[in-house]
Amino acid sequence: xxxSSTGEGQWTFTSVENLVLGQYATVARSYSLVAxxxxxxxxxxxxxxxxxxTRTLTLNxxxxxxxxxxFTEEQNRLSNxxxxxxxxxxAGQNGVSRTVNIPVDYSNLAPRIGFAKTFGQSTVLRGGxxxxxxxxxxxxxxxxxxxxxxxxxxxxxxxxxxxxxxVFSNGLPAVTPTSAANPVGSIPAIEQHNYRQTYAExxxxxxxxxxxxxxxxxxxxxxxxxxxxxxxxxxxxxxLNGYYADHTINYKALRPYHSALxxxxxxxIIESNGAGxxxxxxxxxxxxxxxxLTVGANYSYSHNLDxxxxxxxxxxxxxxxxxxxxxTIEYGNSDLDMRQRVNFTANYALPWGNSLRGITGVLARGxx
Numbered sequence: 329x330x331x332s333s334t335g336e337g338q339w340t341f342t343s344v345e346n347l348v349l350g351q352y353a354t355v356a357r358s359y360s361l362v363a364x365x366x367x368x369x370x371x372x373x374x375x376x377x378x379x380x381x382t383r384t385l386t387l388n389x390x391x392x393x394x395x396x397x398x399f400t401e402e403q404n405r406l407s408n409x410x411x412x413x414x415x416x417x418x419a420g421q422n423g424v425s426r427t428v429n430i431p432v433d434y435s436n437l438a439p440r441i442g443f444a445k446t447f448g449q450s451t452v453l454r455g456g457x458x459x460x461x462x463x464x465x466x467x468x469x470x471x472x473x474x475x476x477x478x479x480x481x482x483x484x485x486x487x488x489x490x491x492x493x494x495v496f497s498n499g500l501p502a503v504t505p506t507s508a509a510n511p512v513g514s515i516p517a518i519e520q521h522n523y524r525q526t527y528a529e530x531x532x533x534x535x536x537x538x539x540x541x542x543x544x545x546x547x548x549x550x551x552x553x554x555x556x557x558x559x560x561x562x563x564x565x566x567x568l569n570g571y572y573a574d575h576t577i578n579y580k581a582l583r584p585y586h587s588a589l590x591x592x593x594x595x596x597i598i599e600s601n602g603a604g605x606x607x608x609x610x611x612x613x614x615x616x617x618x619x620x621l622t623v624g625a626n627y628s629y630s631h632n633l634d635x636x637x638x639x640x641x642x643x644x645x646x647x648x649x650x651x652x653x654x655x656t657i658e659y660g661n662s663d664l665d666m667r668q669r670v671n672f673t674a675n676y677a678l679p680w681g682n683s684l685r686g687i688t689g690v691l692a693r694g695x696x
Contacts, residue, residue, distance in 0.1 A: 358514065359478060360473065361477055372394040373393055375390060377389055377390070384445060385445050386443065393436065395434060396433065397427070398464070398523070405477050409597075411563075415508075416509075417429065418476070418508055428519075435524075438527070440456070440459070442454070451537045451538075454533070455531075458530050461525045469559060471517050473517050474518070475511045476507045480512055480514055510591070514593050516596055518596065523599070525600070526553070526600060530549075535547075542616065544614075546609075548610075549608045549610055552605050557602060561649070563584075563595050567584075568650065603636075604635070610627070617677070620677035621677075622676075627671075631665065633661060635655060
C-alpha cells in the first residue's frame with residue numbers, strides 16, 4: 329500500500345499503480361473552521377517549614393494545593409462526545425457546561441514530608457515523601473475541537489464508482505457538509521468526562537556515610553503514578569474478528585457506534601486511567617575536593633512499569649488497539665525504562681596563576 333498527503337488531506341492506495349491512477353482505498357480530510365481562544369486557570373498555594381525537632385533530627389513539612397480548571401473557550405466553541413447518548417455535545421448548549429461536562433478536580437492536595445537524622449559525626453539517614461499533580465492539557469485531545477467547529481471527511485470505504493483525481497478540489501477531497509447532529513469522518517478530540525489530574529507519589533530513603541573525606545550513599549527511590557494519560561487511538565474500533573483477512577466483510581458496520589453514527593469513523597480519546605511505578609536502587613561515591621581534584625561515581629538499577637504511553641507516540645505503535653484490554657495487555661516496561669545506568673564524573677581545578685595579579689591573574693586564574 330502507499331499513502332499520499334497534501335495539506336490536511338490523506339489518501340491510502342493499495343498499490344503504486346492505483347496511486348498513479350488516483351484509485352484510492354481510503355481518504356480523509358480534517359479542517360479547522362475556527363481559531364479558538366482557550367481559557368484556563370491554575371491557582372495554587374503551598375506552606376512549608378523546616379523544624380529542628382531534636383539536636384539530631386530535622387523535619388521538612390509542607391503541603392501544596394493545586395487547581396487545574398478544564399479548558400473553556402471565549403465563545404464556547406468546544407465540543408465533546410457523550411458515549412452514553414452517542415452524540416456530540418457543545419459547550420453552553422442544551423444544559424452542557426462551558427467545560428463540556430468535564431468537572432473541575434478539587435482533590436489535588438499534595439502533602440510533602442522529609443527528614444534528616446544524624447548518627448554520630450559521620451552517618452546521616454535521610455528520607456522523604458511528596459505528591460505532584462499535572463494538568464490535562466498536555467495532550468492534543470484536550471483541545472476539544474470537533475464538529476461543528478471542524479470539517480471532517482473520511483468514510484471507511486470509497487464510493488463504488490471509480491475514484492480518480494476528478495473528485496478532488498485543489499488537490500484535496502471536497503468538503504463534506506457536517507454538523508454536531510450528523511458528524512462525518514473522525515471525531516478527533518474527545519476527553520473522558522470524569523477526567524482526573526495525573527499525579528505522582530515520590531518517596532526515597534538514603535543512608536549516607538563519610539569515610540575519610542569521602543562520601544558514600546545508598547538510596548532507595550520510588551515513584552507511583554496514577555491517573556496517567558492514555559491516548560486511545562480509536563474507541564470506536566470494531567471488535568477483533570476475521571475482517572483483517574477477509575476484505576468482503578463490511579467492517580464499518582462492526583463499529584460500536586455505527587447504528588447511531590453511521591458516517592463516523594475513528595474516535596480518538598484521552599483518558600486518565602493509566603497507572604505506573606518506578607523503583608530504583610542508587611549507589612554513589614563522592615571524593616571531596618583534594619588538591620583541586622573532585623571525583624564521583626554513581627550506579628542505579630531501576631525498573632519502570634506502566635500501562636500508558638510516556639513518550640510523544642500518542643497512541644501509535646499499536647497502543648490501545650483493544651481499549652477494553654489496556655489494563656491487561658498494555659501493562660509492562662515503560663517507554664522510559666532504563667534498567668541500569670553508570671556515571672563517572674571528575675573535576676580538576678588547575679593550579680595556574682594563583683599568585684599572579686592584575687590582568688595576567690584574571691586571565692590565568694580559575695580554570696578547571
